[in-house]
Amino acid sequence: LFSEVRVEGLETLDYLDNLQNRERFTEQGDAITFESEVDKIYLSTPTKIAILDHERKRTFELRKDGLPDAVVWNPWDKKAKAMADFGDEEYKHMLCVEAACVEKPITLKPGEEWKGRQEISIVPSSYCSGQLDPRGQL
Template identity: 50%
Template sequence: MLFLSNKAVFKPPKAIRGGIPICFPQFGGFGPLSQHGFCRNSDFELVDGGSTSVTLSMRTTEEQLKLFPHRFELRVTISIGDEELEQTLEARNSGDEPFELTAALHTYIAVSSIEKAHVVGLKGVEYMDSLQDKKRLTEQGDSITFSEELDRIYLSTPDTLEVVDEGKKRAIQIEKEGFPDAVVWNPWIKKAAGMADFGDDEYKEMVCLEPAVAGSGPVALQPGKTWRAKQTLSVRQF
């Protein structure tokens, strides 16, 4: 159900091109850090695990504190069922000062063909167009289809969204909690050709639909407090 590029690089500090990279403590350029923060290419340690679930943890290192001077622990719990995947983020401010965060679960959905895929659930929602310097527009269509590069941050979105794949006669549904926004992305031809870790034609095989804290504003996390958010992916056949 998830896309992984055939050219993905499994070597730190490169982020993996596919799956569900974790954008934290910053999404995109919403802050002083480099694109999407540093958690997606940081080491996590195993905290707990079983036959269908795993919990991983990372704590800020001294090197990371030079970039982002706030201590935190980020825990990720993933549970897998027959037809669903649940992913929970828990970020605890372990420092003495409050800090602001943005975040996303950069979910790469595999599709049969980009021409047969569309995203539903966002009609009438305001969005920031990242290809037009974050110009604010309103989604007019019943569904979002793809015929060129698309990179949008939808604001204050419904908590249930779908990538519908007519080719495979299925929809991947995302139910989200704690993420007000959603990002829709496909790099299309030119950008795909410019990425060394992405096949030239692989844009035809994926859609990113990402629950996020982004354009609606950051979360302020007080010392000792924990921010929690999650997504549940499930499959609907039709």
């Protein structure tokens, strides 16, 4: 269940809370856990973020490039029931953590190029943010 899932790599970062009109806050605590609806945009995030699922003994690593921000979202029970394409109980089995570029959107002129990349992989369960260096590198 969700009490067994946490996100590491976003500790102490500033975020915009979509549930509070994108008001800016600073994350508190060692890791992000889930006990209610979440819809946050973390700013200037590391290139690697870990999603740890202790119940299933697996860890997902999100690696990103060209996308400085990260969205963390779960609709929780009330919003899940209101979503036509989402099962009433599916919020218990999903978590959205995605690379983004929100605070400073990319604007291209004709002929300009921009590249962004997001890669998600399963890594050994022993992985933790303690293995990240200050720049977010393994």
